[in-house]
Amino acid sequence: MTTIHKFGATPISCHAWSGNRSELALSHNSKDVTLYNAKGQGWEKTAVLDQHDLRVTGIDWAPTTNRIVTCSSDRNAYVWVKGPDGQWKYTLVLLRINRAATCVRWSPEENKFAVGSGAKIISVCYYEKDNDWWVAKHIKKPLKSTITSIDWHPNNILLAAGSSDFKVRVYSGFIKEIEPKPSATPWGARMPMGNLMTEFSNSPNGGGWVHAVSFSPDGSKLAWAGHDSSISVADAANDMLVMKLKTNLLPMCSLTWIRPNTIAAAGHNCVPYTFIVESDAVKLGSAMEEDKKKESSGKTSAMDLFKNKDKLGQNELETKLNFTHQKQIAEIRIVGGQKGDVDTFSTCSLDGKIVVWNLKTLAGQMKGLKI
Amino acid sequence: MAKVQSSERAFRTVDVDLYSEDNYKEEFDNEVDTGTTDNNQITSLLNANKNAEALKLFLSGSPLGHKDPAEKKTALELAIRILMATKVGQIEKAVADLDNDSRDILMKFIYKGFEVPSDGSSAHLLLWHEKIFDVNGIGSVVRVLTDKKRA
Secondary structure, three states, X not given: OEEEEEXXXXXXXXXXXXXXXXXXXXXXXXXXXXXXXXXXXXXXXXXXXXXXXXXXXXXXXXOOOOEEEEEEOOOOEEEEEEOOOOOEEEEEEOOOXXXXXXXXXXXXXXXEEEEEEOOOOEEEEEEEOOOOEEEEEEEOOOOOOOEEEEEEOOOOOEEEEEEXXXXXXXXXXXXXXXXXXXXXXXXXOOOOOOOEEEEEEXXXXXXXXXXXXXXXXXOOEEEEEEOOOEEEEEEOOOOOEEEEEXXXXXXXXXXXXXXXXXXXXXXXXXXXXXXXXXXXXXXXXXXXXXXXXXXXXXXXHHHXXXXXXXXXXXXXXOOOOOOOXXXXXXXXXXXXXXXXXXXXXXXXXXXXXXXXXXXXXXXXXXOOOOO | OOXXXXXXXXXXXXXXXXXXXXXXXXXXXXXXXXXXXOHHHXXXXXXXXXXXXXXXXXXXXXXXXXXOHHHHHHHHHHHHHHHHHOOHHHHHHXXXXXXXXXXXXXXXXXXXXXXXXXXXXHHHHHHHHHHHHHHHHHXXXXXXXXXXXXX
């Protein structure tokens, strides 16, 4: 079952849920972030965060500490904290980049966040109590192009970055000032700040920007979606084996792990798909929605048929897609459950809708759904 | 006005842009050109009317990404020859015999063939296109556009 939330007709470029899922932050491809509170069946606008000068490119809401971080094309990031009076107070974070910020993610323990940018730099920012400000540390080498997406490893240290130079890289985002040294992982043992652990190329033919990266719930696998319509999974425990599936679909823009071995991905196809990860291959699961064909009603259809043939030159005017979303999906976010054990997830799209997909009821309704 | 010595003016000949960090250097493919499958073998197969085998042999010999324009041209001409030689009824079976990667490579050659049409070629290539599309879907077309190694 899907719940559709409409927020006008302007595209929603990014969104984030609060920890208790009763509040939603989203941006309509503009410089404002609007906060909504769930009220009955609908949504009530509670605040507008409008500190940015240019388009907001990423929002992330930390569930436990209740802080929002937003990043924008104006090369800035702001951390928003809700004051006791209910107003959101902002703190500017100096990222020290000279190009737009493209994506932002809180780390799993929410003591730091990473911002990808077009300046070929990842800024890992942490809070310094002495001066009461957020300090940014840069990861520069050997990034050669814009970072398009970022995901943290569950151990709060490793960071995966997908880039428009067709590569995915795993870095160490270890900040020695705020955390103890990490233990070894399948990705490597030594993890000084900014150390490149591994690098994967999207395709031997070179092509396809990496649109989204996501670590598996246990952190041993890394999945990414490329613009060459492929989904790839790298398995660190299995000697960095890369399993790639070239799909028959349009490229995916966002993905996450809904089960320990299942990925949900969505993008230009306007409907989420599931992908099953087996020990040596990635297979297409199924679409989350069936193609709803419109049924024509008895008598009037003959008249409409000729009317349309005369007016339009075709039998029917098919401008509406047979899916819930009418335009490509920009982001997938987990709503109920956590990575690897998701009950519900939401997708925001360029048609102004946020649709929440409930996996349990979907599995009951759709016979062909493979999770 | 003090006279400027020519040695002091030497710095003006430095091209600052060369030393700017921002310059993106395209990664060079340090790959050995392996596209030397026996073109004669393929031609002989064609002459013997074994079109499907000629196609398989041609596609497995990594015909993409030639840097030398003459090699590119020969690869394209050979591809078009094979595609045009295959009769309409044989196309579907030939496509089914290939694996996914070969079909993607073939799709790239079909689009390249569209770019340089000869008499009646486009209609025949469209048939090939339709058959591959039925199997590999729109993903193969996306890969024609995104892959760096072009036909």
